[in-house]
Amino acid sequence: MDEWTVESSSHEDSSFRKSRIRLGKLSDALRQIVPSQGDDLFHVQNFIENLKIINKRGELVSLIMNRSQEMVFHRLMESREKQVPARFICCKSRQLGISTLIQAFIFALITRYAYRFALVVANSIEGAQTVFSTAQRFSANLPDSECSFIPASNSRRLEYPAPHYSRLQIDTAANRNLGRGGTFHYVHASEVAFWEHPEEPILAINQCVPQHWDTLVFWESTANGAGNLFHQTWISAERGESDMEPIFLSWREFPEYSLPVAPKENLQLSIEEEAYASRHLLTREQTKWALHTKRNQCHNNWDKFHQEYPVAARLAFVFTGMPWFDQDRLQELLDNTAVSPSAKGYLKFRENSAEPEFVACEQGALDIWKLPRTDMTYSLGMDVGEGVGADYTVIQVLCNETGEVVARYRSNRVRAEIAGIDAYLLGSFYHFGLLGIERNGPGLATLTVCERGMADVQQISGYPNLYYHTFTDRKIPEETRRLGWITNRTTKEAMLSRLAQAFESGGIIIYCQNTLLEMQGLVWDAEKKAFKQSYRSAQSRLSHDDEIMALGIAYEMRMHNWENRFIAGPLPKGGEF
Structure with a gap:
């Protein structure tokens, strides 16, 4: 939230100059399309760059936008050109001047337009006042030519008198009455990732804020761990699942974040540091700055450095614990492989037949990426939820030959017995592939339906290819078979270890975005020796690992099929073929 800027110089690089050219062209286009509106937006830039701030040297100077500020300002102007409500979430590195820019933009709008109301919300009153002091300084140093009204100001409000009436006020995220009974056109939510309970104030x-083109909601924050509302909203924005538009500002794009390197200077990089510099195409000057900052300002800790100065958005959200799955491969699949299903709906029995029939339906629980093929075999894993409105029941369908997850069933609107019918239908649709169902808790009811059928569903007489867990009974020295997959602490860790190894080696291909996000959020807490899920569903805001468990069971079924592929029956006594 520091007020500062970088003065323009002859050393501006080409991308910075291009940003200014784009802004000029955009303003020209606006004047041609909507003369009065374009004129206003054209003058907003000049208005902002005549406002006064205190720079790092303690001098009162004009706000000449730096590159990061230019990038954000360009996005703000674009949204107004399109005449759509402006909704942004900005994940940023420290001290880029974004709070200052948003305050300047909002101050320009409430000064130029009558009857506009703006709100600044921060985690604490001190934080809100720090941001608000920027607007107060703008007002105190505003030239008479820019405004004929003198706003009244106190510690929490800046308000223009009649007939203008526009105002800017501050509040905290802890205020239970935030926004009640009022309308705001422009809202600046500062450091949202650090709000203690953000759901209620964000809802308020x-x-x-009306759904009108002349409105703005702008979240800005450095990251503060994974799994919180800021992280989840960022993910939704990146995936295009919400009205929020994501803006990421890397430290690498900011010219001041570099240190001079002598011609023969040896930076003495570790293997990890060299990999970081190479992966993100850093110059020697940027590399020196990054290492100096990590070692001296971030306790020589990569996680802290990534959180405060991320070079990529995914690095900003530091997980508490060790991510269980390869994060680079997960991000690669999220960026390049994850796609919407080719078909969505449900399965039902054909009339007077035990054969399944697919029915397309947008509200269906079944997502299909690839239809069953006669030359392929399949394995299915099922994690059964508690029932209606509780955890999800998930079935993952894995192609044995290709390792692709070709279909996924996911619902928290069915009871365990009905889920058994759906499991039978899905298994029969995919050539009666080996079906492993977790037997813990409600899974027993599902297993009973799949094994014995249901009296009122005549088409089900028992699934012919159910998985049985084989173990050696200590009381009776012989092998015992028990229906279903048994999940306990030991089997869960072993199953997820095998799944992680297969995933990292490329043995499994996943098209489902939600499955990948669950995997991205699964971490191992070494201190508690337990798994923890940091990803929360965008819909329920709850953490789930149902899709991971179902996928893990499906992979175990695939391995079980592979191990038994040459064995037609039990071995003769003595182990001879």
């Missing part, structure tokens, strides 16, 4: 903000 969403209700008090």
Whole structure:
């Protein structure tokens, strides 16, 4: 939230100059399309760059935008050109001047337009006042030519008198009455990732801002771990699942974040540091700055450095614990492989037949990426939820030959017995592939239906290819078979270890975005020796690992098929073929 800027110089690089050229062209286009509106937006830039701030040297100077500020300003102007409500979430590195820019932009709008109301929300009153002091300084140093009204100001509000009436006020995220009974056109939510309980204030903000093109909701924050509302909203914005538009600002794009390197200077990089510099195409000057900052300002800790100065958005959200699955491969699949299903719906029995029939339906629980093929075999894993409105029941379908997850069933609107019918239908649809069902808790009811059928569903007489867990009974020195997959602490860790190894080696290909996000959030807490899920569903805001468990069981079924592929029956006594 520091007020500062970088003065323009002859050393501006080409991308910075291009940003200014784009802004000029955009302003020209606006004037041609909507003369009055374009004129206003054209003058907003000049208005902002005549506002006064205090720079790092303690001098009162004009706000000449730096590159990061230019990038954000360009996005703000674009949204107004399109005449759509402006909704942004900005994940940023430290001290880029974004809070200052948003305050300047909002101050320009409430000064130029009558009857506009703006709100600044921060985690604490001190944080809100720090941001608000920027607007107060703008007002105190505003030339008479820019405004004929003198706003009244106190510690929490800046308000123009009649007939203008526009105002800017501050509040905290802890205020239970935030936004109640009022309408705001522009809202600046500062450091949202650090709000203690962000769901309620964000809900209040969403209700008090109209869905009109001349409105703005701008979240800005450095990251503060994974799994919180800021992280989940960022993921949704990246995936295009919400109205929020993502803006990521890397430290690498900021010219000041570099240190001079002598011609023969040896930076003495570790293997990890060299890999970081190479992967992100850093110059020697940027590399020196990054290492100096990590070692001296971030306790020589990569996680802290990535959180405060991320070079890529995914690095900003530090997980508490060790990510269980390869994060680079997960991101690669999320960026390049994850796609919407080719078909969505449900399965039902054909009339007077035990054969399944697919019915397309947008509300269906079944997502299909690839239909069954006669030359392929399949394995299915099922994690059974508690029932209606509780955890999800998930079935993952894995192609044995290709390792592709070709279909996924996911619902928390079915009871365990009905889920058994759906499991039978899905298994029969994919050539009666080996079906492993977790037997813990409600899974027993599902297993009973799949093994014995249901009296009122005549088409089900028992699934012919159910998985049985084989173990040696200590009381009776012989092998015992028990229906279903048994999940306990030992089997879960072993199963997920094998799944992680197969995933890292490329043995499994996943098209489902939600499955990948669950995998991205699964971490191992070494201190508690337990798994923890940091990803929360965008819909329920709850953490789930149902899709991971179902996928793990499906992979175990695939391995079971592979191990038994040459064995037609039990071995003769003595182990001879």
